[in-house]
Amino acid sequence: MMAGRGKWISLAVLALLIGLLPLVFPSGYYFRVGALIFVNALSVIGLVILIGYAGQISLGHAGFAGIGAYACALAPEHLGLHPLLSLVLGAGISAAMAALIGKPILRLKGYYLAVATLGFGILVSMILTNERALTGGPDGMNVADPGLRSLLRDMGWRLSGGEFWYGISGLVLLVGAWLALNLFDSPSGRAMRALHGSEVAAATVGVDVARQKLRAFVISAVYASVAGSLLALQNGYITPDVAGFLHSVEMVTMAVLGGVGSVLGATLGAAILTLLPQVLTVFAEYEQLVLGLVMVLVMIFLPQGLLPSIARRLKGRDA
């Protein structure tokens, strides 16, 4: 499938896009949209590992994004932690949580797994909504500025908020993509893909199925958590919506649309679904309709997702 060379091509394409697009941005608003795309793409890459590599479904990953986001909001206030360390703390909590709940629920398959993860996401969202004293309830809460931008300014590097977060989330996305692509060809990645094909066959050749599933689940939870943290930090304000069911569905939709087995495809899916509401503001009322239509068409005509299907078609013609 993807050789070592493919990995570097994917990374180079991504890096070039992130680095060169700002040259054609007509206004600061595009930096904001770009930063949002990168943050979404990051959590979707996590899902590529879980769904695309290991073949497990999750409808509750927004729960981990919520944990990451609220870690960045709460830890600086209550523990006096630096916002960046809070991001790491959030990722740690998400990983621990994923390991804890992953053990029992990854024994489930198909619909049952979907419903169990769904339950987890809703639980996190409910806690964030109802623990008013701690989280500010449905109105949300402020997130402290990490102070990195003013640090850069002191070093003589003036950046607008949009430019700064574009750069940071772009960098984190590159690192995330690099790690995910590395995993693909590693023994763990191969084991995950093997159990995706057939759990029985994978177990027969010595793959520890439960362990690899759990590993994929934990890794993807960390991706979602870091994405949630980045979102909270760049918005400076966070509400329980980030952990909501709709956000979980949005993530899976992005992954499926772009191509659930492909890191670049995931980025493309995130880009399309982040851009659509911005492009469709004129027909805001029909936004859901267009989204639904796009999904149905992709599922019927390009069931592998946009990027892999197009790539395959191009290759087929070359040969």
Add this chain to the structure above:
Amino acid sequence: MLTKTTTALVTLAALGALSGAAQAEIRLGVSVSATGPAAFLGDPEAKTIEMLVEQLNEKGGINGEKVALTLYDDGGDPNKARTFATRLIEDDEVVAIIGGSTTGTTMSILSVAEGEGIPFISLAGAISIIDPVREYVFKTPHTDRMACEKIFTDMQAQGISKVGMISGTDGFGASMQAQCKEVAGDYGVEIVADETYGPQDADMTPQLTRIRNTDGVQAVLNPGFGQGPAIVTRNVAQLGFDVPLYQSHGVASNAFIELAGADSAEGLRLPGTALLIADSLSEDDPQYEVVTSYTKAFKAAYNQEVSTFGGYAHDAFALMADAISRADDAEDPEAIRDALEKTSGFVGTTGTYSFSPEDHLGLDLSAFRMLEVKDGGWQPVE
């Protein structure tokens, strides 16, 4: 084919540039939650502002300059609201922003507006929006705390000192619940029972039974919006729980009486605005003119009843238009902000606004009127 398209595009772009240059415009940005869970707020807000902009432009605009409105629907998502606020400022280059139907979306827009120095009038209730005062941020709705104070003042006058509270766990109910608990003591009111319900709950009888079984409850207070308060009202009547029932300004509409049933709602009280009693307002009332002209125009344009929330948007737009007309430079956000802060004695549908550097809400308790349901309609409590 490609060249043709390109030519067409270039022509279009040139045309657009020409029409833009032909006339000076005042660019106003709006981001409200016209769809999604907060649509009951954002929908009347969007309709109101669209209608008012059209009216204003027909009359020749502000000092001869037309208002160009850019309106986005953030769907109640704070993340989207922030993106749209950025877009309004950076891309659409607006001079002022109105919007933020919910507290969450307001807080997102607020930090962008404050950072870029663009005057912003919020349509959300929370007190944290204007306390502490932020340089560029104003708001038109009363705070939840003021609603609590108005209710407790009325209770005090009725000799009520022990209250059972039942609140929705949605943003509105939860915020008002907390504010009411904070100020109850100032009015000699004690919250003896404190129950909650989820926004989707269909029956509140258990919570109300617990309140009824609490010693000495003299009245029930129900902070919340949507269908919850209607169900509470019905349940109170079904239980034959015979104490005064107080609702919040969140359900101040005729639709609420229909939903709860006129029989069950009879006698309940809430703090509302003059909009609800537009028909029975006396002509001497300072708000008579603005309230009747808005209700009539809205009804004519959309064949719908006005709501308190549309009234907030009406006032925000009227305040902003007034400030722009008084500003030294109608295209300078800084000048608009300064003019806005100098607003004094401006009569809106919600109340009379007077901003100052220390007060960016500019309403006092007199803006609220205590209303009572009588014979299936709203009547002011004398």
